Amino acid sequence: MRPPALPRLLSVGPLALLLGAAVSISACGDSNVLIAPPPQPDAGQDTAPEDVSPDVPDATTDVNDPDAPCTFRCNARITCDDGTLTRWSSATLACGSTIEDCPREGAGTCQRGCREDIDSLPGGSVPTQLCEENRPKWAGDPCTTLADCLPLPATDTVLGVPQNRYLRCDTDAGVCVADSPPTVPDYMTACGIDEEDLEEPPAPDDIRYGIVAASDCPGDLCLFIEAETCVRQGCTVACTGDHECPPGSRCAPNLTDWSLDPLATIPAVCKPGRLFEFGPGLECP
Numbered sequence: 001m002r003p004p005a006l007p008r009l010l011s012v013g014p015l016a017l018l019l020g021a022a023v024s025i026s027a028c029g030d031s032n033v034l035i036a037p038p039p040q041p042d043a044g045q046d047t048a049p050e051d052v053s054p055d056v057p058d059a060t061t062d063v064n065d066p067d068a069p070c071t072f073r074c075n076a077r078i079t080c081d082d083g084t085l086t087r088w089s090s091a092t093l094a095c096g097s098t099i100e101d102c103p104r105e106g107a108g109t110c111q112r113g114c115r116e117d118i119d120s121l122p123g124g125s126v127p128t129q130l131c132e133e134n135r136p137k138w139a140g141d142p143c144t145t146l147a148d149c150l151p152l153p154a155t156d157t158v159l160g161v162p163q164n165r166y167l168r169c170d171t172d173a174g175v176c177v178a179d180s181p182p183t184v185p186d187y188m189t190a191c192g193i194d195e196e197d198l199e200e201p202p203a204p205d206d207i208r209y210g211i212v213a214a215s216d217c218p219g220d221l222c223l224f225i226e227a228e229t230c231v232r233q234g235c236t237v238a239c240t241g242d243h244e245c246p247p248g249s250r251c252a253p254n255l256t257d258w259s260l261d262p263l264a265t266i267p268a269v270c271k272p273g274r275l276f277e278f279g280p281g282l283e284c285p
Contacts, residue, residue: 069095070094070095070096071092071093071094071095072092072093072094072095072096072097072098072101073090073091073092073093074088074089074090074091074092074093074099074101074102074103075088075090075123076088076089076090076122076123076124077120077121077122077123078107078120078121078122078123078125078127078130079119079120079130080110080114080115080119080120080127080130080131081114082113082114083109083110083112083113083114083131084106084109084110085106085107085108085109085110085127085128085130085131086104086105086106086107087104087105087106087107087123087127088102088103088104088123089102089103089104089105089123090123091103107127108127108128110128110130110131110132110133111131111133112131112132112133113131113132114130114131114132115130115131115132115134115135116132117135118130133147133150133151134151136151136152136153137149137150137151137152137167137176138167138176139167139175139176139177139178140175140176141175141176142174142175142176143169143170143171143174143175143176144169144171144174145169145171146168146169148169148176149167149168149169149176150167150241150243151241151242151243152164152165152166152167152241152242152243153241153242154242154245154249154250156250156274156275160273160274160277160280161248161273162242162248162249162250162273162274162275164181164242164243164245164246164247164248164249165243166178166179166180166181166182166243167179167243181246181247182243182244182245182246184219184236184237184245184246184270185218185219186217186218186235187234187235187236187237187246187270188223188234188235188236188272188281188282188283189217189234189235190216190233190234190235190283190285191212191214191216191217191222191224191233191234191235191285192214192215192216192285193212193214193216193222193224193231193233194231195226195231197212197214197260198212198224198231198258198259198260199258199259199260207225207226208224208225208226208256208258209224209225209226209256209278209279210223210224210255210256210257210258211223211224211236211255211256211257211258211259211263211266211269212224212257212258212259213259213261213263214235216235217235217236218235218237219235219236219237219238221235221236221237221238221267221269222234222235222236223235223236223255223269223271223281223282224258224282225278225279225282227284229284230284230285231284231285232279232282232283232284233282233283233284233285234272234281234282234283236269236270236271237269237270238267238268238269239251239267239268239269239270240268244270245270245271246270248272248273249270249271249272249273249281250270250271250273250274250275251268251269251270251271252268252269252270252271252275253268254266254268255268255269255271
């Protein structure tokens with residue numbers, strides 16, 4: 001079922017609308033900018049977390065109250081050992097228990113083994129963040145193919161313009177080296193769409209935003225958001241990570257498809273601005 005669109009803002013000026021403290025839009029004439037909640041991690045997207053939490057300690061014995069019964073406390077965490085991911089649950093066990101008695105379950109396996117820079121994460125983390133294939137790579141890292149130099153997550157700056165990194169594998173030297181940004185033809189040019197090319201919103205006053213099929217775009221995809229007097233739009237392309245997007249753009253998953261003939265699969269697409277911000281770079285045709 002299609003998620004609800006956002007109520008249309010009728011006033012102008014720096015007014016912000018907050019829906020359930022989760023989504024906000026500011027409107028200045030035709031300059032709607034939407035700040036949306038973070039999408040859920042997409043297991044198929046070749047991206048990695050920008051920040052990694054520090055190691056989580058193992059289970060400990062509760063010694064805060066010397067008169068309390070002796071217990072052994074298990075901490076919720078995720079670990080990686082020989083490429084095998086394990087999710088440990090929090091629990092309080094009888095005195096004399098050890099870490100091996102703590103409840104746990106398998107959480108998957110890594111394609112390229114465990115990361116060496118960290119060995120555990122808090123229990124609510126995405127387990128595959130502990131895999132070597134999801135460790136952000138840097139110039140100088142060893143490589144034999146481009147895959148060894150990925151992922152390359154961009155960093156959102158305080159000014160709202162993501163800072164992208166681009167690497168390639170220098171097979172002669174066997175290390176990752178700086179590379180030029182990709183060229184995306186007609187990126188953010190007009191898509192040739194209007195309101196008649198979009199599926200009807202759930203309610204007449206709802207604002208539609210997301211992606212739509214557009215044959216005028218080289219990548220057949222258009223990023224758009226409705227404004228007061230037009231549909232702000234820009235051609236875009238599918239992506240698997242920030243390294244496939246132009247400077248200042250992120251690879252955004254989980255956008256709503258508003259095509260009259262729905263897409264067979266909804267890809268992640270390149271989008272200007274911060275990952276959870278929608279509207280920068282889109283203009284009226």
